Amino acid sequence: MRDTQAPLRLALHAPDGRMGRAIAAAVAEDPSFVLDQERPELLVDFSSPDGLRGSLDRAVGAGIPLLVGTTGLGEGHDSLIADAAQQIAVLKAPNTSLGVALLADLAERAARVLGREQWDVEIVEAHHRLKADAPSGTALHLGTAIERGRGEDCKEELGRSGLGLTRETGSIGYAAIRGGTVAGDHDVMFLGPDERLILSHRAESRAIFARGALTGARFLVGKPAGLYTMRDVIDAA
Structure with a gap:
């Protein structure tokens, strides 16, 4: 069981992307999170459809939850996510606001x-x-x-x-x-x-998506394997 007083260690699958930079800025303002690309407790992916398999493989391999904010996904990507959700908690969120x-x-x-x-x-x-x-x-x-x-x-x-x-x-x-x-x-x-x-x-800015992603990340911590949505997040609020 993790120390609930310690910041949640979060890694970004695409740290140099527009959303990656926005989430990094939000983390810098929120003491309950810290970026840790080497030993994360949770992975966040706002990359591209082509990058999805890499984030899924990393999250499943490490046994950590994954938040997928990537858009433009097709049925094949949905199948990959569903397979991963049998092993880890996955939050699929085309919009994290x-x-x-x-x-x-x-x-x-x-x-x-x-x-x-x-x-x-x-x-x-x-x-x-x-x-x-x-x-x-x-x-x-x-x-x-x-x-x-x-x-x-x-x-x-x-x-x-x-x-x-x-x-x-x-x-x-x-x-x-x-x-x-x-x-x-x-x-x-x-x-x-x-x-x-x-x-x-x-x-009005990507900051709202970044803050919503952090809310989703908090929700995922400790959740059993399964596929979740932002509706689950707001229902739990």
Whole structure:
């Protein structure tokens, strides 16, 4: 059993990346954590889909929890994560913001209440010009929350273009905007007859994701092997 008075030793799989540097800055301001690339108690990966296998192998080999914040993952990556989660605690978080975790919860509740026949759903997201994947992992995560609320899989309508387009009832539309230095904006729009419900989140800096990652790291310590999400984190708060 670890000494709960000692700082949690955390390693970064991609310490020189944008999120790696943001998490390092957050650790420097939080005495309950310390960076230790050699003898970590927990590993954090905000690298790339190609780097995922390396972080999984390291975490499983060391028998330590892993927080995966990498986006742009496919079904093959999900299988790798599921396999690792049989041996260690893994937190898969396409967005580590606590505000976004609450947004997903609210979107799920709204989808459960509002009928699919009369209420269309559109998810609009904006990110900086260097983001390589679209729709964002967070947008897709919000779509999954809506599917849970509806209790069904929904057709995705991505980046519409052309003439004579018709919207399929019950589908989820996604629109992606790229430019400037936007840290991350997400709008979940429920469009009904004569009214609209819009749930929004605005990220003003990567610091919110870094702080959320540390909250997720605290949650993972001592957890049994399994796959966890940021919803588990906020439910435990």
